[in-house]
Structure formats: C-alpha cells, structure tokens
Amino acid sequence: MLSIQSIRTFYGPVQVHHDVTLEVRPRQIVSLLGGNASGKSTLMKTVLGIVKPRQGRVMFDGADITGRPTAAIIRRGIASVPESRRLFQGLTVRENLLLGAYSRQDTQAIAEDLDRILTLFPRLSQRLRQRAGVLSGGEQQMVAMGRALMSRPKLICMDEPTMGLSPLFVDQVLSLIQTINAEGVAVLMVEQNASLALRIAHHAYVLQSGRIVLQATGAAMAADPRIQDAYLGRTETAA
Template sequence: MLKVNDINVYYGNIQALKGVSLEINQGEIVTLIGANGAGKSTLLKSISGLLKPKQGDILYEGVSIAGKPAQTVVKRGISHVPEGRRVFANMSVEENLELGAFLRNDKAGIQADFEKVFQLFPRLKERSKQQAGTLSGGEQQMLAMGRALMARPKLLLLDEPSMGLAPILVKTIFDIIKQINKDGTTILLVEQNANMALSVAHRAYVIETGRVVLSGTAEELNASDQVKMAYLGGH
C-alpha cells in the first residue's frame, strides 16, 4: 500500500532522515519506535505532504506522492493525526469533525461517518456542542482521531496518540486503534510507549538518528535484546 524508498529529509542544513525505507501492506498496523528526535514525526510529515523529501520517493498504491501538497494526499486516502492533537480550540467538537470531512461532498456518507465516530468515541457525542479547547487531553486526542477518520482514510498516520494521557486512557485509545484497524483502516503508528505499540502492531521499525536500524514482526522486536534494552525497560 505504501512504500517509502530511501528518503532524505532536511530542516535547513540539518538532515533529519537519512535514506529511510519502509513499507506498509494493506490492513496492517505498523509501528515506528525510536527516541525523541529520531525522525519519526518527520517521516509522518513527509508521507502526509507537510515536508518534501530532498531525495528518494514515497509511493502510495503505486503512485508517487512525494512532495505533493497535503490536501492532495488527504484526497488520495491518507489522514494524519499530528503530535499534540492540534484541535481547533475555539470551534465545537462537531465543527472540528465537520472540518475533517472538508474535501468530501457525499452528505449521507458524512452523516454515517459522524455516527461511526460517535460510536467509537461516545464521549465526543456527549460533548458535541462543547468548544474543543475545553476538553481534557484524552478527549482532545479522541477528537483529533475522529476528525482524521471523517476524511474516510484508507491509511491513518497516528503520531504519539498516548502522549500525556493517564494509563487507563492509554488503554482505551489503543483499544480504539485496534478497532479502527479491524474496521479496515491501515495504520502507521508512531509511539513512545513501545510496549503498547508492539502489543497492537503487526510489524515494527526502529528509527535511530534518522535511520532505520531494525525491522521485523512485533514479536521479533519484542524479543530483541537491543529493543528491550533501549525501549522496553529491559536489562
């Protein structure tokens, strides 16, 4: 479904990604594990059109999307839930969700997806008229995910969904991630909580200082001493 081929991405003179390659098959949850500043968010932004790779290519369903504007990428079926939620604070929950469907004009389908999002996140239904800025961190995370789903993506990019959330909410968010995947959406997940990420993912890549240093099935990485030492709190 998605193939990232040897991309190099820079911020000014600083190289953030150094020849990164990975692939995602339809129906998978693939996770990226790595320390802060390893290049995980940069990779998601490169896929979703917020950053343009200097070299290399990104193929989605066989077509290059590298350097294409973000709205084109969304139209093709990729939604990005950015790190830090980024909800529109002065707009209501409902208006935030409507914005997620901005590029669509199938009224009945949009209405059906509203219902679907409210089923996944009952809390958002209760708060539909509330300003997004007044929601708790966990509710804002739900809203950011709901908004991305309103575009009806085939591939969902999730950047640090558990960041700053209480442990009980983290479990809820991960249960929902599994449900979204079960309903047919392919997911690329960036997550600091490597234990949680590997518990839901099919495959994983480890990124260190802009390079992929390890990849394999979630089971393989869970069992890897290198991963245990660095990310899973093993000794």
C-alpha cells in the same frame, strides 16, 4: 499500500534521514520507534507532504505522492492524527469532527459517517456542543481520531497518540486503534513508548539518527534483547 523508498530529507544543511525505506501493507498497524530527534515525526511529515525530501520517493496505492500538496495527499486517502491533537480549541466537538470531511461533497454520507464516529466514540456524543478546548486529553485524542476517520481514509498516520494521557485513556486509545484497523484502515504510528506500540503492532521499525536500524514483526521486536535493553527497561539479574 504505503512505500517509503530511500528517503533523504534535510532541514537546511542538516540531513535528517539517510536512505530511509519503510512500508505499510493493507490492514497493518506499523509502529515507528526511536528516541528524541531520531527523525520519526519528520518522516510522518514527509508522508503527508509537509516536508519535501531531497531524494527518494513516497508511493501510496501505486501512485507517487512525493512532495505533493498535503490536501491532495489527504484526498488520496491518507489522514493524520498529529502530535498534541491540534484541534481547533474554540470550535465545538461536532465542528472539529466535520472539518475532517472538508474535502467531501457527499452530505448524506457525511452525516452517516458522523453517526458511525459517535458510535465508535460514544463519549463524544455527550460532548458534541462543547468546545474542544475544555475536553480532557483523552477526549481530545478521540476527537482527533474521529476527525481523521471523517475523511474515509485508507491509511491514518498517528504521531504519539498516547502522549500525555492517563493510563485509563491510554488503554482506551490503543483499543480504538485496533478497532479502527479491524475495520480495514491501515495505521502508521509514531510512538516513543515502545512497550505500548509493540503491544498492538503487526510490524515495527526502529529509527536511530535518521536511519532504520532494525525491523521485525511487533512480537519479534518486543522479544528482541536489543529492544528490551534500549526501550523496554529490561533489568539483568546478577549471576
């Protein structure tokens, strides 16, 4: 579904990605792991057309979308749940959700999708008229996910979806990601908390200093001693 092919990106003279290759297959949850400044979020922005690579291609559903306008990429079926949610704080929950369907004209289907979103996120049905800025972090994350789904995407890019959430909401958000995926939506998830990401990932990549240094299934990655040492806090027992 999504194929990132030998991407090289730069911020001015500074190279961020070095021949990064990655793919997301239909109905997969793919996690992208890595420390701060490893290039994870920039890769997500490259997929969404916010950052244009100097070399390489981004293919989606067989079409080259490299560097195309973000609005055109969203219309093709990619949605975004950005880091820190990026909601319109002064608008209501309902208004924020409907903004996800801004490029659609099918009014009846939009209303049906809104009902479906409220079934998926029943907590939001009680908050529809409240301004997004007064919601808890977990509730705002649900709005951001619902807004993405309102575009009827084939793929959702999620940037740090559990950041700043309480443990209760973290579990809820991970469960919701799995539910969305079970309905046929592929997910590319940037996540710094490897133990959470690998809990639900079908496949995972590790990005380090702008290079993919490891890839495997989520289960294999979680069992890899290198990942346990670097990301999962494994402690060695003295002999």
